[in-house]
Amino acid sequence: MDAHLARMLTSSRQCRCCGATFAQLLSLACDRPDLCPEDMPQQDNSALLAERGDILTDDFCRLGDLHFLRCVLAVPLIGSDNEEFILGTWASVSAEDFIDYLDLFDMQEGESLGNRPAWLSNAIPPGVSEPVAGMLHMRPLGQYPEMKISETGHPLYPLQKNGAELEELFELLYSYGHDVASLVYDA
Numbered sequence: 001m002d003a004h005l006a007r008m009l010t011s012s013r014q015c016r017c018c019g020a021t022f023a024q025l026l027s028l029a030c031d032r033p034d035l036c037p038e039d040m041p042q043q044d045n046s047a048l049l050a051e052r053g054d055i056l057t058d059d060f061c062r063l064g065d066l067h068f069l070r071c072v073l074a075v076p077l078i079g080s081d082n083e084e085f086i087l088g089t090w091a092s093v094s095a096e097d098f099i100d101y102l103d104l105f106d107m108q109e110g111e112s113l114g115n116r117p118a119w120l121s122n123a124i125p126p127g128v129s130e131p132v133a134g135m136l137h138m139r140p141l142g143q144y145p146e147m148k149i150s151e152t153g154h155p156l157y158p159l160q161k162n163g164a165e166l167e168e169l170f171e172l173l174y175s176y177g178h179d180v181a182s183l184v185y186d187a
Contacts (some may be wrong), residue, residue: 009134010069013018013107024149028053028087029087030087030088030090030122032056032061033063033092033123034090034121034123035063035066035069036063039058040054040056041056042057042058043057044057045057045058045059045060045105048062048102051174057068057104058070059144060098061090062098067092067093067094067095067097067098068090068091068092068093068121069090069091069093069097069098069101069118069136069145070088070089070144070146071088071089071090071118071136071144071145072086072087072088072145073086073087073089073120073146073148073149073160074146074160075087075156075159075160075163075164075169076160076162076163076164077163078162078165078166079165079166085164087124089120089121089122089124089147090121090122090156090187091118091119091134091136091145091147092119092131093118093168094097094116094166097107097113097118097136099174100113101113101145105142108140108141108142110138110139110140110145111138111139111140113140115135115136115137115138116135116136116138116155117130117133117134117135117136118133118134118135118143118147119131119134119157120132120133120147120149124156125155125156125172128155132149132151132154132156133149133150133151134148134149134150135147135148135173136149148160153160153174
């Protein structure tokens with residue numbers, strides 16, 4: 001394993017940009033779909049059943065006729081032993097898939113839904129603003145569904161398929177304002 005990657009996976013660091021301390025490889029998480037207004041407050045999941053209209057929770061978002069689920073997008077790390085870089089993202093799904101997943105969410109039985117078509121609802125990498133087709137792979141034990149990009153021309157497709165070098169991850173993190181590479185190479 002690359003010495004820099006080993007250090008990223010085993011040592012504690014503080015990001016110079018945001019001040020956050022990380023004990024493992026920094027992963028990114030989006031707190032809402034890109035279409036969701038920044039001033040919309042997050043509510044408890046129970047609000048989905050109690051309220052009509054637009055709503056954002058930790059796990060679900062409903063905006064007009066659009067429905068979103070929190071998911072993860074994994075990128076294997078080249079040169080590691082099955083380590084992955086995890087992107088916490090949102091996926092747009094059909095109203096039917098949204099309701100089916102919501103019905104099974106508390107029972108942690110989402111994997112019984114199998115795979116469902118979805119659209120990546122966050123601009124990853126930054127500047128890629130068009131929705132990207134993918135497939136949600138439902139996972140067991142209450143784990144978030146995993147988004148697999150289907151569009152071969154999207155920058156995430158080869159990263160998911162082939163894995164990413166550490167430098168590629170540093171570039172992605174840097175594009176979101178995290179200068180983690182300088183922490184590793186300066187240490």
